[in-house]
Amino acid sequence: MESQQPNKIHKQPEKKPPKSPLNGSGSLWIYLIISVTFIALYLFISPEFTTKEISWKEFENTILPTEKIEQIIIVNKEIAEIYVKAKLTDSTKYDQITDNSFNLSQTTPAYTIQIGSVDSFENKLEKAQQELPTADRITVTYTSRSSFLDIFSWLIPLGILIFFWIFILKRMSTGSGSNPLFNFGKTTARISETDKKSSVSFNDIAGLKEAKVEVMEVVDFLKNPETYTKLGAKIPKGVMLVGPPGTGKTLMARAVAGEAQVPFFSLSGSEFVEMFVGVGASRVRDLFKRAKEKAPSIIFIDEIDAVGRSRGKVNAFQTNDERESTLNQLLTELDGFGPNTGVIVLAATNRPDILDKALLRPGRFDRHIYLELPNKHEREEIFKVHMRNLVLGEDVAIDILATLSPGFSGADIANICNEAALIAARKKTEAIMQEDFLEARDRVVGGLERKSKIISPKEKKIIAFHEAGHAVASWYLEHVDSLVKVSIIPRGKSLGSAWYLPEERQIVTKSQFMDQICASLGGRAAEEIIFNEISSGAIDDLEKITKQAYAMVAYYGLDESIGPLSFFDSSEQSRTLFGKPYSEHMAKLIDEEVQQLISKSYQRTKEILTTHKAKLIQLAELLLKKETVEKEDLIELLGARDRKFLETDDHTNQSLSQFNKT
Ligand SMILES: Nc1ncnc2c1ncn2[C@@H]1O[C@H](COP(=O)(O)OP(=O)(O)OP(=O)(O)O)[C@@H](O)[C@H]1O
Ligand SMILES: [Zn+2]
Structure with a gap:
């Protein structure tokens, strides 16, 4: 099973236009004037010319x-x-x-x-x-005699050298160049004082109710510090926004700045750790200095895990002094300013587990605000926010769109809305219709359709049976997510796809794992049953189930003979330092159990498909004819699905299976 990582919206932090090289250096002009004078004088008096x-x-x-x-x-x-x-x-x-x-x-x-x-x-x-x-x-x-010309001929290169030196120094000290080479040592923080008039407000953030309440408190700290200091309270300095990618951490930080109407200094953690040694630390120093000058203000450090990864837990032979010194500087700065200076540091991460504990100690980032993936209702809200400026057709049904996008982040939804508008624009229609949104959804999950890709009829047949195999197997497995459609239109990197509507769940049961594995093996099994020959086309399925089986056996403790043991190490320490945390014997046992688990599942899948071979052939033929078979046709062909569990819960986030590549 392939759960495709949906595309992510990447916002480019706004950059100031790079300064023209001439602005930063009057010395260029002085130099030019001097050289022209020299040349003129030289021409005038040089013996060579008289x-x-x-x-x-x-x-x-x-x-x-x-x-x-x-x-x-x-x-x-x-x-x-x-x-x-x-x-x-x-x-x-x-x-x-x-x-x-x-x-x-x-x-x-x-x-x-x-x-x-x-x-x-x-x-x-x-x-x-x-x-x-x-x-x-x-x-x-x-x-x-050394002639005038001789002197001049070494004067020119010397002059050019001096000029460049001055030029580079100038650029370094203004720190405004677009080229990082000329900026080292200075923060590249987009000091978005434009954000004083920031249009981002809490209205632009849908869902995330609890997070908003907590963040609003931060706004209040900045706006009315006296309320707190009067009573002797210390205003927190650091607030950590924690959540999966695209859940609106950056958006939240900007909204804080927008609501509090204070300058907003934003910098990404990866920008601290750049080319030159010692640069990170001085960037941190500079960032805090500038923020303090403009207090009350907000510093926002995105991807703080890039600097804040716990020290000493990297490979013993691979230390990263640069990152460590940056982190130390960050800690020093956090300790260095008083609690009531009016500067609040917001940081965002999607890996809180790997952060250095020192960062999270009281007085530093001791407040954590969790931003979770939106549930169905929240997704509706997010759709509404991003549809505000779109011209919508009458048939757009937001609740259906929200249902069909489980596990999607706010960024994915923003992406879908924009893609839908682009698709509609290409069709030159008056409004964006529901089908445009659905197509955009598929595109965000699976990549672009590539109808023009040339596939031989023979290969097409293999693909059709492979996909039909996934579909039929999952149809008769109790614990597999419901199938929405099957297609043999190439999309992104895959040649065909089976689309599932994942249930939103927090935990996965053993039966669910087992059924998922069988559904993923459906493609390979169908190929074997029909053609008595197997192909390379199942690589994605096999990779996925192998990982899943190892996780079941070695991490989740779901294997009977190994028992409830877990070799998962959330601190990641022993894995990198000592290799595998178990004996050779255990390693062998794990390998054997995984192999057995998968071969049993494969047998089971083949049995299901052999039982329903007629249906399998019918579906494959239908696929070859129609290319895409939707749910209604599936029901007509395979009968209503016998499912004991019907997914109703909607407060879960796991998106297990969305998409089965060939
Ligand atoms: N709750 C939300 N309401 C409205 N829009 C949202 C929401 N969450 C995310 N978005 C949209 O997704 C975009 C990207 O979100 P943002 O960059 O804030 O996510 P992030 O959590 O910082 O991601 P990353 O971890 O990748 O940096 C936002 O600009 C916004 O358009
Ligand atoms: Zn497959």
């Missing part, structure tokens, strides 16, 4: 015979700078040669020559001046 570069040939043939050379300086053994006598360059006669009117002083060379090597240059110069008297020969000096 000096003419010539070749040796040119020098020998044109310059040497016509101009009076003052001196030649060989720079860095690479360039020969040729300085011309000022008085000569002054005359217009040489303008055509120098062709540069700036070139008047001796501080700038008139020409430069790139030389291959100093030796060959000297030789050539020697040769060229052979006829001249020694006194008139040009003097050659040597110098090494």
Whole structure:
């Protein structure tokens, strides 16, 4: 049996728009201006741009015979700078040669020559001046010099480095970047001061009556602290919201902020523990500091189990110092502020069992508010809340929808309502009809229908018999939830499905377990009976029942030969530290019992299906023809179900079997 984990609505916490990188750093502009000035200056005065570069040939043939050379300086053994006598360059006669009117002083060379090597240059110069008297020969000096360009060329990378450094520091200190790399150390709490005008109120939360009453008290602490402090009472600091996913914990926290009209600082536990060591602790510090500045205010830590997991209970070889130091900081902060500072810390978790006991001690999160999955009546209420803004067709029956969604959380229901609206919109209808809601429900439970998936006729036949097997077996088993429909339309990852309406129950009896296992084996058994061949298609069923059988034997103490023993460890300590908490002998016994339990169930299933083989074939054929067979057709074909227990109770949450994948 596959009880599909329904989709969950994930709300993205609102983010402030990331700051433009330029805002945070005027230094960029300063840097740009400086660089432009430098480049301009450089272009203006650099010798490279007022000096003419010539070749040796040119020098020998044109310059040497016509101009009076003052001196030649060989720079860095690479360039020969040729300085011309000022008085000569002054005359217009040489303008055509120098062709540069700036070139008047001796501080700038008139020409430069790139030389291959100093030796060959000297030789050539020697040769060229052979006829001249020694006194008139040009003097050659040597110098090494780092040019302006050189300085500039390392100035640029240095500048860029410095700039980036400033940039990163800026981003760190404002803590407002969108990139976590630039924010480490600062809290990324969405300080939703927008929540001051929070539209979330207790009206948006349906059901959860007891929880609301308790939470309202928290609102009162914030609004009228004097009522309590006057009498000497200490206002609690920490309130833990506990409940399964999607039951409205976040919604409740937001409603508290909305009702109390105070700033709301929210941060998810997993955000504390991020990339860098030491970041978590400083985030905690920062979060509390900011909240205290804005007191009265609310801090909301979602998924507190991410930080609050009990210390030292992880694998002995796998410590998590970072998480521990974050947790320690959190404890310190909780102790550090007085009870009447006007800051209340709300936290949410769906695993209260794994939380460190230190978190739950008096003076910390000593108040627990439980949020449970809604019962049928509450589901109706939640449907109503989420239908407020929808255009509903006349045929929408909320009570039927609520009946058909046992075990669904508030988030699932919100999801169904939205999906239904989308489905109706795709059909371009005027209003959202009941069938849209039902389709949305199926989609939320089982994933999207994939009618276009190509399946060969042979495989289709196997799938039809497999599903018919589930249906027929469960029809004749007393303790299996009632079957709503069977389908061989692929959906999500499964090729076919049998839909059950789970009873809402808190405990599962042994007979229920046994019958569930048989119903799950119905698919495999049908394949064997009809085709005398079995397939891989039963993997989901088998995985499920194997886990279920081990749980029955080793955890719930439901096996006769092993007796009422449970190796379940709610603290999870011995399992991780010492491996299996039982002997080799016991392990063998458990394995044998599980195997026997399942093989007996398989025999039993095959017997049921053999007895009703004709019905099995009829149903499979009907499935091949219609693809989906609804409850009415099932009753017509298989007869009314003989059930002693009819599910009436409705204060339970367990959703055992919703959906049987092929
Ligand atoms: N009791 C409720 N009434 C109305 N809407 C609800 C209720 N419970 C949940 N919802 C809807 O489900 C959405 C998700 O709920 P929320 O995020 O508060 O659950 P949660 O318990 O914090 O889940 P998680 O543990 O996954 O963080 C809400 O935004 C809301 O639309
Ligand atoms: Zn199956």
